[in-house]
Amino acid sequence: xxxxxxxxxxxxxxxxxxxVHAGLSPAESELLNARLILLLANQIGDARxxxxxxxxxxxPQQTTA
Amino acid sequence: MPxxxxxxxxxxxxxxxxxxxxxxxxYTLPKYPFVAPxxxxxxxxxxxxxxxxxxxxxxxxxxxxxxxxxxxxxxxxEDNTVGVKGASSRGICYTQKSLEIFxxxxxxxxxxxxxxxxxxxxxxxxxxxxxxxxxxQQGNFNLSTQPPFxxxxxxxxxxxxxxxxxxxxxxxxxxxxxxxAFTQDAEVATLTVETxxxxxxxxxxxxxxxxxxxxxxxxxxxxxMQSRRGDDRWCIADVRFTTHPxxxxxxxxxxxxxxxxxxxxxxxxxxxxxxxYQMAPNADPDFVSREDVVRERLARQFGPDVEVEVVWVGxxxxxxxxxxxxxxxxxxxxxxxxxxxxxxxxxxxxxxxSDADNLAWKLAAVQRGHxxxxxxxxxxxxxxxxAQQNVQVxxxxxxxxxxxxxxxRTFRTAAISLAKEHPFARxxxxxxxxxxxxxxxxxxxxxxxxxxxxxxxxxxxADGSAGRVNDLLQWVSDELLVLVFGxxxxxxxxxxxxxxxxxxxxxxxxxGAKDRAQAREHVRDPQGHLREASHVFGHTWALLRPDGYLxxxxxxxxxxxxxxxxxxxxxxxxx
Numbered sequence: 113x114x115x116x117x118x119x120x121x122x123x124x125x126x127x128x129x130x131x132v133h134a135g136l137s138p139a140e141s142e143l144l145n146a147r148l149i150l151l152l153a154n155q156i157g158d159a160r161x162x163x164x165x166x167x168x169x170x171x172p173q174q175t176t177a
Numbered sequence: 178m179p180x181x182x183x184x185x186x187x188x189x190x191x192x193x194x195x196x197x198x199x200x201x202x203x204y205t206l207p208k209y210p211f212v213a214p215x216x217x218x219x220x221x222x223x224x225x226x227x228x229x230x231x232x233x234x235x236x237x238x239x240x241x242x243x244x245x246x247x248x249x250x251x252x253x254x255e256d257n258t259v260g261v262k263g264a265s266s267r268g269i270c271y272t273q274k275s276l277e278i279f280x281x282x283x284x285x286x287x288x289x290x291x292x293x294x295x296x297x298x299x300x301x302x303x304x305x306x307x308x309x310x311x312x313x314q315q316g317n318f319n320l321s322t323q324p325p326f327x328x329x330x331x332x333x334x335x336x337x338x339x340x341x342x343x344x345x346x347x348x349x350x351x352x353x354x355x356x357x358a359f360t361q362d363a364e365v366a367t368l369t370v371e372t373x374x375x376x377x378x379x380x381x382x383x384x385x386x387x388x389x390x391x392x393x394x395x396x397x398x399x400x401x402m403q404s405r406r407g408d409d410r411w412c413i414a415d416v417r418f419t420t421h422p423x424x425x426x427x428x429x430x431x432x433x434x435x436x437x438x439x440x441x442x443x444x445x446x447x448x449x450x451x452x453x454y455q456m457a458p459n460a461d462p463d464f465v466s467r468e469d470v471v472r473e474r475l476a477r478q479f480g481p482d483v484e485v486e487v488v489w490v491g492x493x494x495x496x497x498x499x500x501x502x503x504x505x506x507x508x509x510x511x512x513x514x515x516x517x518x519x520x521x522x523x524x525x526x527x528x529x530x531s532d533a534d535n536l537a538w539k540l541a542a543v544q545r546g547h548x549x550x551x552x553x554x555x556x557x558x559x560x561x562x563x564a565q566q567n568v569q570v571x572x573x574x575x576x577x578x579x580x581x582x583x584x585x586r587t588f589r590t591a592a593i594s595l596a597k598e599h600p601f602a603r604x605x606x607x608x609x610x611x612x613x614x615x616x617x618x619x620x621x622x623x624x625x626x627x628x629x630x631x632x633x634x635x636x637x638x639a640d641g642s643a644g645r646v647n648d649l650l651q652w653v654s655d656e657l658l659v660l661v662f663g664x665x666x667x668x669x670x671x672x673x674x675x676x677x678x679x680x681x682x683x684x685x686x687x688x689g690a691k692d693r694a695q696a697r698e699h700v701r702d703p704q705g706h707l708r709e710a711s712h713v714f715g716h717t718w719a720l721l722r723p724d725g726y727l728x729x730x731x732x733x734x735x736x737x738x739x740x741x742x743x744x745x746x747x748x749x750x751x752x
Contacts, residue, residue, distance in 0.1 A: 142584070146591035154601045 113164035204488070206258045207336055211353040216377040225251050226544055228368060228381035230356050230394070232256070234268065234331055235512030235529030236387030237338040241282045242537030244345035246655055248544060251379070252348060253370055255355035259335035268331040268526035269445050274614035275530040276323035277633040277725065281647050284337040285323065291446045292329030298426040300608050302593045303433060308603040320710050321632040322645050326611070329446045331526060359384070359397040366507040383540060383553075384508045387529070390498075392514040398505035405572065406496040409519075409579040410456040412465045415449050415489040420479060422450070428608040430578070430593060434477040439578050439608075449488050452478070453520075455578065462492035495519040497575070499568045503557045509536060516564035518571040521578070521609035528567050531614065531724075532560050538723035541655035542746065547681035552747030555622040563615035570610050577607035617726070622745050624729030626716070631725050634710040636687070637701040644700060646710065649685065650723055657745055658721040659684040661734065662708055664692050669734045682742055720745060 119125055133141045156162055216223055227243065229236045232254030240252045260267075271279075271288070279285045296312040312325040342348050357376070358369035366381045386394040395402070424444055432440040441453035454474060456465050464470060468487065475485050498517040503510045512529030536556050542548035580586040595602035614630030617623050631646060638644045649658055659682060661673065673684045673696065686696035690703040702708055711719040716730040720741050729741035743749050 139587075142587050143591055143594075146584075146587045147595055150588075150591055150595055150602060150605065151599075 113161050113168060115168075204260070204330075204332070206260050206332060207339075209257050209339065209350070209352045211257060211373055212351070213372070213374045214349070214351055214354075214377070216379060217372065217374055222367075222378045222380055224365065224380040224382070225249070226382045227251070227385070227540060228253065228366075228379060228383070229385045229387055230368070231387035231389060231392075231512075231514075232259070232335070232339075232350070232352075233387060233389055233512060233529070234335055234338075234526050235533050236385070237335055237342070238278065238282070238530050239385060239387065239511065239533035239537055240348045240350070241284075241338045241342050241345070242278075242533055243540065244342050244347045245282055246537060246541040247347055248537075248541045250348045251381075252350050253354040253356055253368075253379075254350070254352055257352040259339065260332035268520075268523065269328050269443060269451055270523040270527075270611075271327050271329065271334070271530075272523060272527045272612045272614075273321050273323050273325055273632070274612075274630060275527045276327060277321060277647065278530055278534045279334070279337075280323060280633060281534075281650060282338070282341060284334070284341050287337050288327055288329055288334060291333055292327040293424060293444045293446060294324045294327055295424055295426060295444070296325050297423075298428070300606055301427065301429045302431045302597070303437075305597055307430070307593060307596045307606055320634045320706055322635060322647075323633060326523075328443060330449070333446060356388075356393070359394065361398075361507050382507065385536065386508055386510050386514045387512050387533075388514060390513045390517050392510075394508060394510070394514065395500075398508050400500050400502070400505055400510070402498055402500045403568075404496060404498040406494070407575065407579060408458040408494075409575060410458065410460040410462070410465070410492070410494055412454050412456055412460075412462075412471070412492040413490065414452045414454070414471050414475060414487060415445070416452060416475065417448050417486040417488060418450070418475075418479065419484045430589075430606070430608060432478075435474070440478070456492075458579070460492075462494075466490045466492040495575070497568050497572050499564050500561075503561050503564070504554065509553075509556060511536065511560070515560065516568055518567055519575045521571050521574040522611050523609075524567040524571050524612045527612040528563060528615075531563065534724045535560055535726075538655045539747075542681070542723075545655060547655060547746065549747035552622065555620055555747065559617045559620045559623075562617055562619055566615055567612070574607045574609050622728065622747060623726070624731075624741055624744065626712075626731070627720070627727040627729040627741075629712050629727050631712070631719075631721060631727055632710045633725070634706040636707045637703065639694065639699055639701070641701075646707070646721075646725065649700075650721070650725060653683050653721075653723060655723055656681040656683055657723075657728065657742055658682070659738065659742075660687050660707070660711055660713075660719045660721065661685070661696070662687045662702075662711075662713060662717055662719075663689065665695055665734070667695075670695050672734055676739070676742070680742055681746065 153162055227250040229240055229250055229252040232252055236252060240250060243250045276285055279288055299309045300307045313319060342350060353373050355371045356368050357371045360367050366384050368379050370377055370379055386392055427442040429440040431437040435454050439455035443451045445451055471487060471490055496517055497519060500510055500515055503515050511532035515532060518524050539552050539556060543550050543552055577589060580589045592602055592605040596606050617628035620628055633646045635643055635645050676682060677684050686699040687702050687707055688694060688699055712727055713719045713730045717732055718734060718738060719730045720728040722728050728745035731737045
């Protein structure tokens with residue numbers, strides 16, 4: 113999994129990601145996100161990289177000391 | 178809605194993988210007579226090397242395989258017929274590997290004549306076709322003498338096996354014989370058998386539990402397992418009708434005529450169609466299988482004018498289950514006693530058939546002193562891997578077909594919508610991954626180069642007549658088969674000859690169109706099909722087992738081949 117910067121245009125991507133959801137209901141947004149994940153995952157293809165990305169996507173649990 | 182959920186208003190579905198007979202014209206099934214065995218009356222307890230419990234497709238395949246190898250066995254079945262307690266069909270779809278096994282047993286021609294061949298499958302969602310496949314265009318199926326699949330009612334195959342066992346002899350089929358108690362120790366296994374003429378005890382060296390999903394042996398042996406059950410409910414209608422849909426497998430993930438739930442449509446023998454409808458989660462099995470409800474469902478799919486003869490209706494729920502070990506002392510678990518899967522992909526019965534084919538030659542080879550008793554442990558290593566794979570694959574399908582509400586359903590909707598637009602997403606559509614001959618990657622008796630199934634391909638005998646891999650496997654019986662490809666040196670020829678004299682192994686030289694014959698036993702493979710099927714790639718030799726699996730391939734006919742043979746017979750087994 114590549115954790116160093118690979119975006120050609122990070123701000124531009126982020127803006128398009130927000131724009132495509134504009135005006136959608138939460139259910140429509142969920143479906144769009146799901147479609148997007150599947151499309152992007154197929155661009156990567158590599159099973160190990162995809163597995164690491166899925167693990168890295170988990171939201172870290174807050175630890176109570 | 179009341180605050181507290183009402184008590185379940187209907188009987189909970191039985192979590193069996195049996196299709197319970199409810200109504201319909203049904204089939205007339207053969208009845209086999211109970212014959213009082215010699216033990217009854219004499220009072221003496223007889224000891225048998227092999228006792229098979231259960232006369233379903235796995236138990237009968239094992240019995241027939243042993244009969245073919247000339248090995249004596251007793252089979253005990255609590256019923257006196259094939260099929261499920263006088264009901265009807267269970268499995269309907271038999272894979273190439275199973276058909277190759279049935280060919281070895283001598284019943285393939287009858288299956289091919291009675292059954293329906295198919296290779297085209299189509300998947301629909303709503304009113305759109307999402308994807309289609311034609312298995313004849315997929316290279317991995319087209320080498321074998323047997324087709325990718327034949328659809329036929331399971332009880333026909335069971336009936337053919339019973340008749341074949343009677344022809345072959347060696348196996349004593351005992352009907353109306355229910356095993357009610359079991360013990361085992363270092364010396365022997367003892368079974369108590371109840372029959373219409375009284376009960377008796379029988380002793381066995383090896384017991385094969387092929388009794389199915391309700392087996393009492395799990396408890397008797399303290400077997401442990403992984404198990405999972407869900408709320409998915411289905412209802413089968415086997416019907417004949419006046420329209421004739423195409424001879425293809427059609428599956429709807431979301432059928433407009435079934436409240437957007439899944440539907441399977443498949444043809445079997447006798448012009449009977451199997452229609453399998455997904456019901457609402459936790460649906461009432463009594464209601465969904467009521468004749469008027471079934472007919473209304475059929476009319477929604479085929480139109481109100483189609484005349485329908487309902488042959489059989491079976492509502493079911495499925496569970497998945499896999500034992501942790503397929504051997505407990507003298508007991509071997511096979512078929513549905515080893516693992517239980519949902520029906521998607523035809524991975525139930527076909528796996529049981531391969532379980533039987535795997536164990537038969539090992540039992541024969543050990544009994545005849547051709548192999549070390551440790552060979553029998555490899556049944557667990559190999560078939561447990563197959564069982565675990567099949568459970569995993571079918572669980573994934575079940576999850577696609579019955580996604581949990583929320584994100585699981587959203588991802589399915591996303592996958593279906595993408596699949597309609599882009600080929601890549603069709604790989605995510607999972608209506609069942611059809612059963613394959615599972616490869617063994619952690620077998621104690623296979624080399625890293627082995628573990629794959631070899632298809633029943635054609636070649637030419639020395640005189641130019643047509644032969645097939647199964648002919649070679651018939652010839653070796655329970656021994657191993659070395660195929661040596663291409664021309665060989667005089668030393669190699671003499672080494673091979675010596676090897677076949679000293680070890681339970683037979684050797685055949687496989688020649689290209691123009692190669693010189695140097696071994697007494699040789700065949701011609703002008704198109705290279707046997708070479709391709711044997712997975713030898715650049716190697717010189719392939720070591721085949723009687724179940725058509727590859728033990729190893731290798732470069733030189735030297736100590737590597739000798740080591741592979743020893744390992745393949747359970748000597749020096751490596752874990």
